[in-house]
Amino acid sequence: xxxxxxxxxxxxxxxxxxxxxxxxxxxxxxxxxxxxxxxxxxxxxxxxxxxxxxxxxxxxxxxxxxxxxxxxxxxxxxxxxxxxxxxxxxxxxxxxxxxxxxxxxxxxxxxxxxxxxxxxxxxxxxxxxxxxxxxxxxxxxxxxxxxxxxxxxxxxxxxxxxxxxxxxxxxxxxxxxxxxxxxxxxxxxxxxxxxxxxxxxxxxxxxxxxxxxxxxxxxxxxxxxxxxxxxxxxxxxxxxxxxxxxxxxxxxxxxxxxxxxxxxxxxxxxxxxxxxxxxxxxxxxxxxxxxxxxxxxxxxxxxxxxxxxxxxxxxxxxxxxxxxxxxxxxxxxxxxxxxxxxxxxxxxxxxxxxxxxxxxxxxxxxxxxxxxxxxxxxxxxxxxxxxxxxxxxxxxxxxxxxxxxxxxxxxxxxxxxxxxxxxxxxxxxxxxxxxxxxxxxxxxxxxxxxxxxxxxxxxxxxxxxxxxxxxxxxxxxxxxxxxxxxxxxxxxxxxxxxxxxxxxxxxxxxxxxxxxxxxxxxxxxxxxxxxxxxxxxx
Amino acid sequence: xxxxxxxxxxxxxxxxxxxxxxxxxxxxxxxxxxxxxxxxxxxxxxxxxxxxxxxxxxxxxxxxxxxxxxxxxxxxxxxxxxxxxxxxxxxxxxxxxxxxxxxxxxxxxxxxxxxxxxxxxxxxxxxxxxxxxxxxxxxxxxxxxxxxxxxxxxxxxxxxxxxxxxxxxxxxxxxxxxxxxxxxxxxxxxxxxxxxxxxxxxxxxxxxxxxxxxxxxxxxxxxxxxxxxxxxxxxxxxxxxxxxxxxxxxxxxxxxxxxxxxxxxxxxxxxxxxxxxxxxxxxxxxxxxxxxxxxxxxxxxxxxxxxxxxxxxxxxxxxxxxxxxxxxxxxxxxxxxxxxxxxxxxxxxxxxxxxxxxxxxxxxxxxxxxxxxxxxxxxxxxxxxxxxxxxxxxxxxxxxxxxxxxxxxxxxxxxxxxxxxxxxxxxxxxxxxxxxxxxxxxxxxxxxxxxxxxxxx
Numbered sequence: 003x004x005x006x007x008x009x010x011x012x013x014x015x016x017x018x019x020x021x022x023x024x025x026x027x028x029x030x031x032x033x034x035x036x037x038x039x040x041x042x043x044x045x046x047x048x049x050x051x052x053x054x055x056x057x058x059x060x061x062x063x064x065x066x067x068x069x070x071x072x073x074x075x076x077x078x079x080x081x082x083x084x085x086x087x088x089x090x091x092x093x094x095x096x097x098x099x100x101x102x103x104x105x106x107x108x109x110x111x112x113x114x115x116x117x118x119x120x121x122x123x124x125x126x127x128x129x130x131x132x133x134x135x136x137x138x139x140x141x142x143x144x145x146x147x148x149x150x151x152x153x154x155x156x157x158x159x160x161x162x163x164x165x166x167x168x169x170x171x172x173x174x175x176x177x178x179x180x181x182x183x184x185x186x187x188x189x190x191x192x193x194x195x196x197x198x199x200x201x202x203x204x205x206x207x208x209x210x211x212x213x214x215x216x217x218x219x220x221x222x223x224x225x226x227x228x229x230x231x232x233x234x235x236x237x238x239x240x241x242x243x244x245x246x247x248x249x250x251x252x253x254x255x256x257x258x259x260x261x262x263x264x265x266x267x268x269x270x271x272x273x274x275x276x277x278x279x280x281x282x283x284x285x286x287x288x289x290x291x292x293x294x295x296x297x298x299x300x301x302x303x304x305x306x307x308x309x310x311x312x313x314x315x316x317x318x319x320x321x322x323x324x325x326x327x328x329x330x331x332x333x334x335x336x337x338x339x340x341x342x343x344x345x346x347x348x349x350x351x352x353x354x355x356x357x358x359x360x361x362x363x364x365x366x367x368x369x370x371x372x373x374x375x376x377x378x379x380x381x382x383x384x385x386x387x388x389x390x391x392x393x394x395x396x397x398x399x400x401x402x403x404x405x406x407x408x409x410x411x412x413x414x415x416x417x418x419x420x421x422x423x424x425x426x427x428x429x430x431x432x433x434x435x436x437x438x439x440x441x442x443x444x445x446x447x448x449x450x451x452x453x454x455x456x457x458x459x460x461x462x463x464x465x466x467x468x469x470x471x472x473x474x475x476x477x478x479x480x481x482x483x484x485x486x487x488x489x490x491x492x493x494x495x496x497x498x499x500x501x502x503x504x505x506x507x508x509x510x511x512x513x514x515x516x517x518x519x520x521x522x523x524x525x526x527x528x529x530x531x532x533x534x535x536x537x538x539x540x
Numbered sequence: 541x542x543x544x545x546x547x548x549x550x551x552x553x554x555x556x557x558x559x560x561x562x563x564x565x566x567x568x569x570x571x572x573x574x575x576x577x578x579x580x581x582x583x584x585x586x587x588x589x590x591x592x593x594x595x596x597x598x599x600x601x602x603x604x605x606x607x608x609x610x611x612x613x614x615x616x617x618x619x620x621x622x623x624x625x626x627x628x629x630x631x632x633x634x635x636x637x638x639x640x641x642x643x644x645x646x647x648x649x650x651x652x653x654x655x656x657x658x659x660x661x662x663x664x665x666x667x668x669x670x671x672x673x674x675x676x677x678x679x680x681x682x683x684x685x686x687x688x689x690x691x692x693x694x695x696x697x698x699x700x701x702x703x704x705x706x707x708x709x710x711x712x713x714x715x716x717x718x719x720x721x722x723x724x725x726x727x728x729x730x731x732x733x734x735x736x737x738x739x740x741x742x743x744x745x746x747x748x749x750x751x752x753x754x755x756x757x758x759x760x761x762x763x764x765x766x767x768x769x770x771x772x773x774x775x776x777x778x779x780x781x782x783x784x785x786x787x788x789x790x791x792x793x794x795x796x797x798x799x800x801x802x803x804x805x806x807x808x809x810x811x812x813x814x815x816x817x818x819x820x821x822x823x824x825x826x827x828x829x830x831x832x833x834x835x836x837x838x839x840x841x842x843x844x845x846x847x848x849x850x851x852x853x854x855x856x857x858x859x860x861x862x863x864x865x866x867x868x869x870x871x872x873x874x875x876x877x878x879x880x881x882x883x884x885x886x887x888x889x890x891x892x893x894x895x896x897x898x899x900x901x902x903x904x905x906x907x908x909x910x911x912x913x914x915x916x917x918x919x920x921x922x923x924x925x926x927x928x929x930x931x932x933x934x935x936x937x938x939x940x941x942x943x944x945x946x947x948x949x950x951x952x953x954x955x956x957x958x959x960x961x962x963x964x965x966x967x968x969x970x971x972x973x974x975x976x977x978x979x980x981x982x983x984x985x986x987x988x989x990x991x992x993x994x995x996x997x
Contacts (some may be wrong), residue, residue, distance in 0.1 A: 310861065331864035342862050351856040362852065363863035366845040374845045 007068060007084055007165040008033050009054075009197065014063035016049055023049040025221040026063065031166060031197050036188055038200045038208045041218035042240055042437040047201045050218070051168050054199075055087045056080040086159025087168040090175070092151050096144035101126060103143055104158050125161050133190050148295075149180035156187070160196075167191065168199045173207055177295045178465055178497035185211045203240070203438075205233045206466070241438045249442075251449045254473040256285035261426050261457045266316035268302045268481075276302045278481040279316075284426075284457035289448070290486075291460040291472030295500055299481035300461045301343060304430050307459075308340050309333045320426055334363050339419035339451075343430035343461065345408075349415040352404025356396060357385035359403040360418050392417040393443065409440030416444055420451055427451050430461040445471060465496060477505075611922060614915050616968045617961035618929065625954035626658030629946050633657035661946040668939020669932035679820060684935060686821035690893060692931025694719070694885035696830040698909035699927050700837050701756070701881035703918040705770075707841060708874040709854035714759055714774025715882040716906025717781035718752040722879075722886025724785055725751035727897035728794070730807035730890060740810040741891065745829075748887035749880045755781065756879020757872055764868035770875070778906070786899050794897065804897035813892040826888035831924075833881060838920040840877075850874050882906065911959055930955065 009031040016024040023046045031037045039047045052058045054065060056074030064071045067083055074080045077087070094103050105122040112118045123139040130137045135153045143151060152172060159167055169188070173181045188198055188211055202208050208215060208229070215227040217239045225239050237245050261284040268277035277299045284290045294300055306314045309330045318325040325333055334340065342348035350359050361370050361381055369380045385399030392413045396406060403414055412433065419427070432448060433441040448471060452458045462468050468475055475491060477484040477499040485505040487495070498508035630636045636657050639650040667673070669688045675681035698715040705712035726748030735743060759773045788794045789802035796805045813824035841847040852860040853870045861867050889901050912930055916922030937951040961968050968974075 308862070329864070329866070330861065331866070334864045340862070347856075348858050348862040351852055351859050353855045354852070358848070362859065365848045371845045376843055376845055376848060378843070 007197065009085070009166050009199075010066040010069070011050070011054060012064050012066060014050060014053055014065075015061045016046075016053055016058055017061045022221050024053065024060070027218070027221075027223050029216050029223070031199055032214070033197055034192055034195050035213040036192050036198045036200055036211055038202060038212035038215045039218060040202060040205075040208050040215050040236065040240055042203055045218045045240075046221040047218055048170060049221075051087065051170060051199065051201060054080065055085060055168065081162050081164070084163060084165035085168065086162060086164025086166070088152065088155040088159060088170065088172060090171040092155055094143045094151060094154060097142065099140050099142055100137055100146075100154050100157075101139040103154060104139075104161055108162065122161070126157055129157050129160050132194070133187060135187075147180075148175050149177070149183065152176070152180075152184065153187070156191075164196065166197045166199060168201070170201045171203075172200070173202065173204060175296065177500045178493060179501060181207065204466075205236050208236070209233065237438055243439070245438050245442060249445050249449065249470050251471075252453070254288045254452065256288040256473070257455065259283045259285045259457075260321050261459075262317075262319040263307075264317045264319075266303070266306060266314070266318065268299070268306045268311050269313035269315075270302070274481075276481050277306060280478075280481075280483045282476055282483065282486060284459060286455045286457050287452055289452050289458040289460055289471050289473045290476055291462060291468040291474070292476045292478055293462065293465060293468040293496055293500060294478035296463045298478045300430065300463075300478055302481075303478070304340070304343070304428050304459070304461055307333070307426075307428060308338065331363075337423060337425035339422070339424045339427040339429075339456075341412075341415050341419050341429035341432055343434070345411050345415050346404075350403045350411055353402055355385075355400045356389070356394065356403050356406070356414055357381050357399040359414050360385050360388050360399070360421075362418060364418075364422070388414075388417040388421055391421075392447075407437070408435040409437045412436050412444060413440065416447060420447060424451065424456045426459070427456050428459045428461075431463065432460060433462075433464070433467060441467075465493060465500075468496070469493070610965065611917055611919075613965045613968050614917060614922070614926075614962060616972055616974075617958050618915070620961050620968060620971060621954050621957035622662070624957055625950055626662065627654070628953060629661045629950055630654040630657040632946070657944075661940050661944045661950070664940040664943035664946070665933070665936035665951075667936070667943070669936030672939075683821060684939070686817060686823045688928065688932045688935040689827050690822045690824070690931075691934045692927045693824075693826045693830045693888045693892065694905045695908055695912050695930050696924055696927035697826075697833050697884040697888065698882045698905055699912035699916060699923040700833055700920060701752075701878035701885075702909050702913035703916060703920065703923045704837055704841070704850070704881065705756075705874055705878040706913060706918045707847075707854050708850035708870060709857060710760075710763075710770050710871065710874060710878075712756070712759075712774055712875065712878050713771055713910065714756060714777050714879075714906070715885070715909040716902050716904075717774065717778035718755045718879040718882035719886040719889065719902040719906050720778075720781040720785050721755040722748035722752035722883030723890045723897055723901040724788060724886075726883075726887045727804055727807065727890040727901075730811035731805040731897075732793075733811075734808065735810060737810045740808060741813065744807075744811045744891050745884075745887050748890075749883045752883020752886060753876045753880040756882065757876030759879075760872035760875030763875070764871045782899070785897075785901070789897070789899055802899060807891060807895050811891060812895055813888070822893060824888070824892035826884070826892040829884060830888070830927075833884060834920045834924045837881070841920065846873070882909070885909075908955075911955060914962055915958060 011027060011029045014024050014027045014029075015022070025046075027046075027050055029037070029039070029050075039050070041047045049058065053060045054074075056076045056079050059075075065074070066072070072079075072083055074083070080087075095106065098106070101119045101122045104126055105117070105119055110118045110121055119139075126137060126139040129135065130139075130153075135150075135157065137150060137153055137157065143154060146154070152175075156167065172184060176184060185207065188200065191198060192213075200208070200212060209231075210229075212229050215229065215231070215236070216223055217225045217227060217236070219240060219242055224242070227236060227239065234245075263283065264281045266277055266280045267275055270276045280299075280303065282290065292300055292303070302311060305311045307318055307325060309325065309328050309332070314326050316326065320336065320338070323336065325336070325338075328336075346352060351362065354362075358365075358381065361384060364370060365376065366374075370376060370384070382399060388394070389396065389399055394406070394410050394413045394417065396410065403411060406414065412435075416429075416432070419429075427448075429448065433444055436444065445467075448458060448460065452473075460468070460471050462471075469489070472489045474486055474488055475496065476486045477496060479500065479502040484499045484502060487499070487505050491505075495505065495508045499505055630653070633653065635653040636650065639646070639653045643650045668684050670685050672681050672684050675683065698719060701715050701718065702712050726744045729747040730740070730744045733740065733743070755777060759770055759777060762768050762773055763770050786802065789804065794804050795801065796803065813826050815821060815824050816828060817823050839847075841851065849860070849865050849870045850873075852863065852865055853867050853874075857867050860870075885905055886901065889903075889905070890897055894901065908930060912926040913923050915926035915929070916924070933951045933955065937948040940946050940951075941948050
């Protein structure tokens with residue numbers, strides 16, 4: 003039987019140079035509890051866990067296990083003390099089997115130095131059966147769905163007799179269904195005596211599963227709460243001011259359909275149809291949000307519209323003009339605003355100044371350039387205006403964009419793309435890694451652009467965001483359009499659609515009208531089923 | 541979502557931290573940074589790379605850091621290299637050897653000898669490269685400086701070529717080959733054609749620039765079209781250029797009439813650079829053109845849309861592409877311009893300093909140019925200054941050997957030490973006690989994490 007263990011972090015302080023990532027943090031994880039660390043991106047949660055896991059040495063403070071101080075010089079020490087960690091990005095070798103991955107680092111050998119996996123297989127079976135993981139020890143990890151891979155990570159920790167399991171943003175990569183299953187697993191682990199430290203910024207999940215909630219803001223513990231606390235209370239504690247979590251947006255007033263995608267197929271360099279025969283259209287003054295688990299063709303869809311994909315078949319019409327086959331510059335100049343999904347890779351140049359980033363796709367146009375000669379004064383002037391307008395928190399537009407926080411970086415990208423007349427606005431993951439306060443602001447700007455009469459295409463893997471912004475929701479699965487459903491469609495219907503189940507099968511019986519993907523998709527607005535609204539079914 | 545990256549925290553924690561005294565002062569200071577084509581290089585205590593997660597370019601990022609780091613490190617690296625060079629000089633000095641025999645009896649003798657040996661050599665180096673007080677007239681006294689400028693000329697232009705390419709994210713090792721191809725074309729136009737004054741020289745210059753631009757542009761084209769790595773390409777192109785030159789020098793068209801030595805005819809007097817300060821100095825028009833080239837590159841990088849594209853592609857090609865910049869075109873164009881700049885070095889050699897074409901036309905200028913660009917942090921004026929410094933080393937080394945018997949090679953050692961130190965900024969800062977409060981480098985943390993968890997998590 004698993005031993006229970008009390009874990010205490012006392013006065014943990016971690017400095018990086020002049021930056022104080024953790025400031026005297028006290029956390030007590032009682033045995034057999036699910037303890038949630040709630041905080042925004044950059045609040046210092048992961049730093050704290052890296053300290054706990056022996057990856058960082060704390061500047062000050064101590065870690066106590068069962069009231070005895072311990073010091074970890076590396077993850078090995080932490081594991082030996084009974085602490086296991088499941089990273090947000092899995093640390094698995096894709097071409098190894100489950101058993102090989104679990105054995106890795108603690109391989110047992112038979113006589114003659116041969117690898118002995120039987121023992122590992124047996125343990126995996128045991129754990130898998132106990133918690134209903136349904137994991138085959140001999141399956142290749144690369145063949146497993148993400149949710150199952152995550153279970154392999156959990157098994158890895160449990161095989162090593164972890165009594166405290168740290169889950170770092172475990173739901174970021176999961177579908178809503180997978181998330182619910184994970185939450186069940188967490189409850190089971192708890193009931194068998196394993197404590198869990200659950201790191202998240204998603205209030206719904208936190209409220210659903212936690213016993214105790216510690217809220218961290220800017221490296222400090224700002225409060226503790228119980229799961230009974232209201233969502234708004236938790237959000238305010240997390241952000242440090244009152245936030246409105248629901249977006250006030252007027253109903254859409256769709257006008258003529260100026261953006262049409264028909265039978266779009268994108269072929270990847272490896273020959274896969276990553277976008278497969280998609281058709282949809284967007285009207286002026288309407289937001290179409292594309293939902294789906296990451297990696298189901300959303301990236302390729304937006305890149306195909308922008309002209310970044312090479313092998314594109316089908317047609318993309320904007321105001322009757324064909325966009326397929328045109329250069330990125332052409333597409334941008336024809337009035338397409340594009341916010342890429344990963345701002346630090348595609349959206350910004352970290353070493354360039356904010357001012358330069360604000361003109362990244364218009365550097366060669368007046369008033370910023372005459373011929374090939376640029377005007378630094380105009381670039382700066384533009385920067386001042388945009389920084390004010392979008393409330394980018396920076397002392398100067400001449401600082402490198404990479405020095406900004408995620409939310410402010412995203413504001414720079416949005417400011418750039420929204421500050422010219424648009425005929426289509428595309429935003430992928432518009433608020434990924436952005437603090438709650440900025441999310442509010444960015445969402446308002448997106449709705450404002452819609453109300454200005456621009457067709458808007460949003461791609462997001464956050465179901466909450468999709469439901470918040472969308473006037474209609476399209477769901478992608480393995481490159482195919484599962485369906486387009488009206489805003490207000492329930493979370494569980496969308497969740498099933500994200501797993502590839504057609505809306506007519508996903509919806510509770512008799513409630514949904516189907517919308518079939520096709521070159522001429524008929525949009526028949528309908529009222530959503532009452533039962534599906536909200537996300538409190540967990 | 542990106543909670544996992546611990547480096548993000550340091551960035552996100554203090555987004556509004558004011559830096560500098562006032563916003564106004566901050567802006568002024570930063571304007572200067574912008575003006576020097578540095579983009580806004582590193583106005584923050586937190587390296588930009590720490591927040592942007594990873595810089596695209598993978599393994600090249602170390603090279604990138606080395607090429608675009610702090611200018612202060614460059615200066616300190618030179619200083620440190622000179623000190624160690626001085627110790628090396630002293631270690632080979634006879635007087636130092638003798639006094640070391642009774643080091644413990646009379647340490648002062650030994651230290652004096654060390655001091656004298658090192659300073660003696662450096663004074664000779666100075667006299668050979670800047671100012672010789674023993675000269676009979678002011679003109680003669682400054683002759684060494686003129687020689688320094690002459691030698692610096694090809695270093696500066698080729699260095700600018702390497703620096704410019706580097707700012708666009710390309711590691712151009714090919715200045716050597718570009719100089720050679722430019723030299724071939726320029727020399728041929730210079731000795732084989734008979735044209736009027738002015739026009740002939742202009743044509744020589746154009747031929748050289750075109751030769752270099754084609755040789756560099758071809759690398760850009762191959763990279764853009766096939767994805768071949770520019771380092772491999774430029775190294776190979778250097779060999780091709782060198783052996784092509786040797787082949788040509790064995791054909792009658794490139795030899796003097798009735799002579800089978802691998803040396804070209806002397807360039808037509810109309811085809812050579814005028815000596816700008818009179819015939820007593822070798823200094824030629826090429827130096828003025830090198831200054832012009834520096835201004836041009838500065839303008840290109842900091843004031844033109846083309847340079848904006850180059851820098852964008854160099855700093856983050858994916859973001860550049862997403863912003864509509866044609867990365868292939870930039871790659872080809874920047875390599876062509878880099879080649880053209882190196883080509884100017886080729887012209888300076890055949891039409892300025894040597895006036896003939898031999899297989900030593902490029903000497904080691906093309907390779908030294910890499911060091912020069914490195915020392916100059918890939919900024920135009922930094923490269924200019926570094927070119928002058930290396931010109932001075934080369935010019936003064938001879939005088940140093942004559943006066944003090946210190947081998948010329950010590951200059952190479954000093955040059956190599958400079959590169960070594962530039963490549964290790966933390967070492968330099970540690971030596972001078974400039975390291976900020978010790979912190980665990982984020983990168984080390986990450987790799988450690990990967991290593992640790994890969995095995996056991």
